[in-house]
Amino acid sequence: MAAASPLHRSLLGAPVIGGAAVVGFLIAWWVSAKSFDPMRIPQPGDVWDAAVQLATTGYAGGTLAQHTLQSIMLAFMGFAVAAGTALPIGLAMGMSRSAEAVFGPIVAFIRPIPPLAWIPLAIIWFGLGDGAKIFVIWFTAFVPTLINTFTGVRTVDPTIIAAARVHGAGPRRMLLDVILPGAAPLIFSGLRVSLQASWMALVAAELIGAFFGLGRVLMTAAQDIFPGMIVVAMAAVAVCGATMTWLLGVVERRCLPWLKVTP
Amino acid sequence: MSGIAFTDVTRAFERKGGAFQALEPVTLHVPDGEFVAIVGPSGCGKTTLLRLAAGLDHPTTGSVMVGGRAVTGPGPDRAVVFQQFALLPWKTVRQNIGFGLKCRGMSDAEARPLVERYLATMRLEGHGDSYPHQLSGGMQQRVAIARSFILEPEVLLMDEPFGALDAQTRIEMQEELIRLTAGQRRTVLFITHSVEEATYLADRVVVMAGRPGSVREIVDVASLRKAERWAERPVEEVMELDSFIRIRTRLWRLLRSAGAHRDDAATHTLPIAS
Amino acid sequence: MSGIAFTDVTRAFERKGGAFQALEPVTLHVPDGEFVAIVGPSGCGKTTLLRLAAGLDHPTTGSVMVGGRAVTGPGPDRAVVFQQFALLPWKTVRQNIGFGLKCRGMSDAEARPLVERYLATMRLEGHGDSYPHQLSGGMQQRVAIARSFILEPEVLLMDEPFGALDAQTRIEMQEELIRLTAGQRRTVLFITHSVEEATYLADRVVVMAGRPGSVREIVDVASLRKAERWAERPVEEVMELDSFIRIRTRLWRLLRSAGAHRDDAATHTLPIAS
Amino acid sequence: MLAKSDLRPVRRRRGPAVGPGARLTLLSAASIAFALGLWFALAASGLLPKMLLPSPWDVAQALVKNIGVPFAGATLQQHLLASLGRFSAGFALAVAVGVPVGLMMGWFAPFRHAFAPFFETFRFIAPLAWVPFAALWFGTGIGGPILIVFSGAFAACVINTYRGARMTDERLIEACRTLGAGNWRLIVDVLLPSALPSIMAGIRVAAALGWQSLIGAELIVASSGVGYLIVQGQGSVETPIVMAGMATIGFVGLLIDLGLRQIDARIGRGWRAGA
Amino acid sequence: APAAAEEVKISYQPALYWSLPFYIATEKGWWKEMGLEPSFSTFPAGPQQIAAAPSKSWDIGGTGSPPAVLGAVRFNLVTIALADDQSDTAWVAARAKDADAILKDPSILKGKEILLTTNSTGHYTAVACLKKMGLGPNDVRVVNLGPAQTIAAYSSGNGALAAAWPPFSYTLQEKADTKTLCTGRDGGAAVTAAVVVRADFAQEHPETVAKVLAVYLRSIAWQKKHRAETMAYMKKFYPEGGTTLSDHFIEMDYDKRPIYTLEEQLKLFDRSKGPSTMDQWHTDLADYLRSTGTLQKTPEAKDYITDKFLKMIADDPKLRAFAMDQG
Numbered sequence A: 001m002a003a004a005s006p007l008h009r010s011l012l013g014a015p016v017i018g019g020a021a022v023v024g025f026l027i028a029w030w031v032s033a034k035s036f037d038p039m040r041i042p043q044p045g046d047v048w049d050a051a052v053q054l055a056t057t058g059y060a061g062g063t064l065a066q067h068t069l070q071s072i073m074l075a076f077m078g079f080a081v082a083a084g085t086a087l088p089i090g091l092a093m094g095m096s097r098s099a100e101a102v103f104g105p106i107v108a109f110i111r112p113i114p115p116l117a118w119i120p121l122a123i124i125w126f127g128l129g130d131g132a133k134i135f136v137i138w139f140t141a142f143v144p145t146l147i148n149t150f151t152g153v154r155t156v157d158p159t160i161i162a163a164a165r166v167h168g169a170g171p172r173r174m175l176l177d178v179i180l181p182g183a184a185p186l187i188f189s190g191l192r193v194s195l196q197a198s199w200m201a202l203v204a205a206e207l208i209g210a211f212f213g214l215g216r217v218l219m220t221a222a223q224d225i226f227p228g229m230i231v232v233a234m235a236a237v238a239v240c241g242a243t244m245t246w247l248l249g250v251v252e253r254r255c256l257p258w259l260k261v262t263p
Numbered sequence B, C: 001m002s003g004i005a006f007t008d009v010t011r012a013f014e015r016k017g018g019a020f021q022a023l024e025p026v027t028l029h030v031p032d033g034e035f036v037a038i039v040g041p042s043g044c045g046k047t048t049l050l051r052l053a054a055g056l057d058h059p060t061t062g063s064v065m066v067g068g069r070a071v072t073g074p075g076p077d078r079a080v081v082f083q084q085f086a087l088l089p090w091k092t093v094r095q096n097i098g099f100g101l102k103c104r105g106m107s108d109a110e111a112r113p114l115v116e117r118y119l120a121t122m123r124l125e126g127h128g129d130s131y132p133h134q135l136s137g138g139m140q141q142r143v144a145i146a147r148s149f150i151l152e153p154e155v156l157l158m159d160e161p162f163g164a165l166d167a168q169t170r171i172e173m174q175e176e177l178i179r180l181t182a183g184q185r186r187t188v189l190f191i192t193h194s195v196e197e198a199t200y201l202a203d204r205v206v207v208m209a210g211r212p213g214s215v216r217e218i219v220d221v222a223s224l225r226k227a228e229r230w231a232e233r234p235v236e237e238v239m240e241l242d243s244f245i246r247i248r249t250r251l252w253r254l255l256r257s258a259g260a261h262r263d264d265a266a267t268h269t270l271p272i273a274s
Numbered sequence D: 001m002l003a004k005s006d007l008r009p010v011r012r013r014r015g016p017a018v019g020p021g022a023r024l025t026l027l028s029a030a031s032i033a034f035a036l037g038l039w040f041a042l043a044a045s046g047l048l049p050k051m052l053l054p055s056p057w058d059v060a061q062a063l064v065k066n067i068g069v070p071f072a073g074a075t076l077q078q079h080l081l082a083s084l085g086r087f088s089a090g091f092a093l094a095v096a097v098g099v100p101v102g103l104m105m106g107w108f109a110p111f112r113h114a115f116a117p118f119f120e121t122f123r124f125i126a127p128l129a130w131v132p133f134a135a136l137w138f139g140t141g142i143g144g145p146i147l148i149v150f151s152g153a154f155a156a157c158v159i160n161t162y163r164g165a166r167m168t169d170e171r172l173i174e175a176c177r178t179l180g181a182g183n184w185r186l187i188v189d190v191l192l193p194s195a196l197p198s199i200m201a202g203i204r205v206a207a208a209l210g211w212q213s214l215i216g217a218e219l220i221v222a223s224s225g226v227g228y229l230i231v232q233g234q235g236s237v238e239t240p241i242v243m244a245g246m247a248t249i250g251f252v253g254l255l256i257d258l259g260l261r262q263i264d265a266r267i268g269r270g271w272r273a274g275a
Numbered sequence E: 001a002p003a004a005a006e007e008v009k010i011s012y013q014p015a016l017y018w019s020l021p022f023y024i025a026t027e028k029g030w031w032k033e034m035g036l037e038p039s040f041s042t043f044p045a046g047p048q049q050i051a052a053a054p055s056k057s058w059d060i061g062g063t064g065s066p067p068a069v070l071g072a073v074r075f076n077l078v079t080i081a082l083a084d085d086q087s088d089t090a091w092v093a094a095r096a097k098d099a100d101a102i103l104k105d106p107s108i109l110k111g112k113e114i115l116l117t118t119n120s121t122g123h124y125t126a127v128a129c130l131k132k133m134g135l136g137p138n139d140v141r142v143v144n145l146g147p148a149q150t151i152a153a154y155s156s157g158n159g160a161l162a163a164a165w166p167p168f169s170y171t172l173q174e175k176a177d178t179k180t181l182c183t184g185r186d187g188g189a190a191v192t193a194a195v196v197v198r199a200d201f202a203q204e205h206p207e208t209v210a211k212v213l214a215v216y217l218r219s220i221a222w223q224k225k226h227r228a229e230t231m232a233y234m235k236k237f238y239p240e241g242g243t244t245l246s247d248h249f250i251e252m253d254y255d256k257r258p259i260y261t262l263e264e265q266l267k268l269f270d271r272s273k274g275p276s277t278m279d280q281w282h283t284d285l286a287d288y289l290r291s292t293g294t295l296q297k298t299p300e301a302k303d304y305i306t307d308k309f310l311k312m313i314a315d316d317p318k319l320r321a322f323a324m325d326q327g
């Protein structure tokens, strides 16, 4: 995936332009927050104060560190369970039309149902602990990996499959040495989306009686109508999500050393 | 015992709006130890024929036998070399070459010396730990050949194996192939678009015609090759021989008439990459 | 005035671990109206050279002039035909042929008669509303050529235009090209891996050597072609001429020595599709 | 060399007399039946009170009943219509903004560099988190629900368009540049159609995510909508109606996806090889 | 000639007892009689409702007391009347089988979980009740859940206690088979709802505000006089908001949630002998909100509670008669 064209490679690097854009955004915010209705746009100063409060004295039952740690744990668990279940099912669906026929309709039907709608059922089935929260995250994060794994398997170069067959690959070898690595780039694309979905579902998950968590901070701030704190919680979620995605990228490069470029 | 026998083989593919007849009854016999090249217009069913022999596809009617046994699926007695190399991109050169051995359950320790030997035979020393994309096309094709040869198959099935290579590399690979098949005489089915290549390499050249695919003519080269000792001479020299040029021109003429009106027919079909 | 002049052109690509010199100073002059073919081992910089003339790339040092003006970017005075046809799959044959005219701001009504004329010239009547995937390779390449010719470029840059075609179609396209360039004499830079093709088509054949790319020798064919009236004879006949075979063999020898030790160098580079 | 008896045709495939298509349909039906059966059994087992896990039959009854009798002020089809309106607006906006943004990111590097930091962070924020701001900025206006659905659907549109645009065959771009195509024409005539399969895949994901955000969108102002129905139903522990709402969302979501698939298949019908 | 009807935007939450007066007024055609043309918006919860105020999406609304106080601090909402008193119907409940043991010895609750919605009247009630039962704020573990989730969780066996406000408290009792341990009133907490107006709107259109309030009060006066008819309206109104209550709870709503006529309101808002009852109730609530960290400091009652509009009605004989349903 080379740059679209030499003409459109920019003279300045990504960090410079990206940095400038972020600074520009902050200035635009600062100016507009001053000039528009101050009740409706969180003031930079309020956000700063909220950040300080959260980091030091705490809010919604804990400090930034406690909330963040808890959310990272939860998002990761949800993501891990989602990936751990979606991968084998996706592989099965990709390799067998029967498995596709079995799982396909159920997944297609359940997939549009929002995480919020599952909360009561999650509580009834799993109680108020982490189980219910992980279940809610799982529901959202499961699908992207599943679909990408399925598509990845189906798009493995048939010539390569044929080559492996003529060299005597049995089902096990085919899975481990051909299908899995062949589908791996797409699987990782799916994992990225699942990771995003995990963080997005976190807010809903932490509605289930969470004692700590950024989602709880968000919802408490929403209850309290504390826009500054909402922004702080949003920013914390965004930073955590982006960081985990970056880590996933590192893992991806480690796992796929044969790729010329990782997308 | 490794001859290939196609007997009244047809293959029809399901298409929107009915079946598409890719091969009309084809009967072709490649005796044990012979090198047969197939040339023919695009879409005439060359790849289909080869896939039938490989066991990657099944005939609609008729029978395909290799070494006296009916073909039911791929087997290590038949190695296939594809035009696009079809190396596993996620495996190093060494792992690719050893893949078939591993599939047979051989341990790494057992496979190692064999792999090293083929690395050397194929002049790939020093590249054992590279990934395929780090190699030139010629080197990739050498890896693909090594991967097949290491299994010591009785039958070699090659589908335009040198089509993706540049002219010089191609010639080198042709010489290489002559050398390798001369060492251990093997039954070879070799598909090519190059009439020169077919003439230079094969004992017999099968000219196919298309829509539906059929054998148009079989041209014998073996007698000349033996008589003029082509195998012992550099390829440029062989290609300048009058006898060589005559066969080549004859094949060309056959092909051009076989391929006539191809474009019009092609409108209604999808060219599928071999 | 449409000659191409490369003067002391070099091109270095950035790579991990320093610059990679793809071309060492190359000086080459293609006079107005001449047909020059370039052959050379894979990776020797043929495509790089062509891209410089097309304005798709810029030299690291030296100058590239076309028609007396320095090249700064792509322009409609220079048409490029690629090996992979590079047709827009989502446009019909008609739309593909008319694409360049549309880019110039010509209305559909104005473009229509021109497009129809080229459909006829290229023997594509009846396929105007087909999509590329419905055509055979040869027809696709004819569309690509029509798309370029319709802009009446002074310079034609062709990068292995027939490399993806099968042998028979390739020969037909070669004859077609002879016919077209004979009609309106144009400056042509033609890259090929086929020594026969270069010999058959070109006035002069440039043999390049690799790593870094350089011009090894230039072989004149024009005088022979004229003397023996190749253009008026069928290609099979020409290719059997002693004179033809002699030039071809000479080019081959040059090439094989130019390509020596290529593989070792290739380890450290990624072959990039032209 | 060949024994006559060996000349029997190769068996193509072992399997039942039913065609593969029919067999797969059968499997799908069996799987759905199994899931429903499991649900029936669980509901009938009495492990959970009926109030918390009604049987599929109760849910179906609640669903049918709500078609005639309003719940939370409207019949099911009225709720559905209201939800579809909100969804369409937010989803259409996400596509209308996301696809051009993705194309611009694919084509103009400076745009990509400038936009990426926001994009790579904002996409982790749940639609639900925007509810307070949606209320603050748009009040009771349609803008609020649109913002929520948009925040759910936008990222998928951008990412897939961007990836699709970046995957565009460079040779096509160069060929068109040599034919005189400018930026605009390249984006419209080359990048966009080339990215179309990826864009459509993204749009399908976006539709699913946007549709999922409905509950959030209907938390701001309430008087109608399937999301509202679910929340109100949850509030009074009318589990059958809640599940009827979930089933409706699931089913309509499925229909939306099928519709988009149809569009996808139609768009490239002419030119996509094998279409 | 009659002037064109005045437009006014009114907000409330569906299916609540204190929303009923808006509904009855519409049914009775009293808005028109007052020359008003209201448009209504309903919000599923208080935070969204008051957050929609600064965009001028609504002018006057009914809302729970916590959002009323929060809205005063955040968005300059002014409290102009009391909507209802739900102190008897917001409660802390336990499973019927456990209730007696708990009442006998509340200390067995130590370390147990109570399910409730934080920063709500339910929480406010719970804090007061726990104190009354002799339990400190850290003796039980508060699990924060939305009202619907509280019911689902409690009825599937989670938590030792649950707290909620009506109608969720009713649902809790009905569907989870609970017994009330302590109401807001038992704990000494005034759990109320209020009528609020945007300060800028009140400034610009005092007459309109007075008229809307007069209509609201007329409904109240009428409701107090017509028990059976009011309950009939409740049975029509509640399901439109997705709530279906049994007759028992309909009666409870009517009988146990005091509402106040103009005269009674004036007494509640009377500051002639120091802070009014209303001031006291809201200040207590604000103190609670400060204790949870929602508010940084307790707002001055007189800054956001006013009897100005009640007095405007009282001082205008025509309005007064209308508001007392004597027209």
Ligand SMILES: Nc1ncnc2c1ncn2[C@@H]1O[C@H](COP(=O)(O)OP(=O)(O)OP(=O)(O)O)[C@@H](O)[C@H]1O
Binding pocket: B013, B014, B020, B022, B040, B041, B042, B043, B044, B045, B046, B047, B048, B049, B269, B270, B271, B272, B273, B274, C166
């Ligand atoms: N799986 C398939 N489904 C449908 N049609 C097929 C399939 N495989 C091949 N065909 C058709 O059968 C015919 C023969 O195909 P085949 O690939 O054998 O030709 P070929 O001679 O190898 O051509 P080429 O020289 O282009 O590789 C073609 O028309 C092709 O379109």
Ligand SMILES: Nc1ncnc2c1ncn2[C@@H]1O[C@H](COP(=O)(O)OP(=O)(O)OP(=O)(O)O)[C@@H](O)[C@H]1O
Binding pocket: B166, C013, C014, C020, C022, C040, C041, C042, C043, C044, C045, C046, C047, C048, C049, C269, C270, C271, C272, C273, C274
């Ligand atoms: N964009 C690029 N970045 C880095 N290296 C490049 C780039 N383009 C070409 N090269 C390198 O420059 C050398 C010349 O490449 P070029 O494509 O011109 O060769 P070629 O003669 O056309 O080869 P072929 O016959 O295989 O098409 C090669 O080693 C190639 O790897």
Ligand SMILES: O=[N+]([O-])[O-]
Binding pocket: A114, A115, A116, A200, A201, A204, D126, D127, D128, D212, D213, D214, D215, D216, D217
């Ligand atoms: O997270 N949801 O907005 O449903």
Ligand SMILES: [Mg+2]
Binding pocket: B046, B047, B048, B273, B274
């Ligand atoms: Mg083929």
Ligand SMILES: [Mg+2]
Binding pocket: C046, C047, C048, C159, C273, C274
């Ligand atoms: Mg090239």
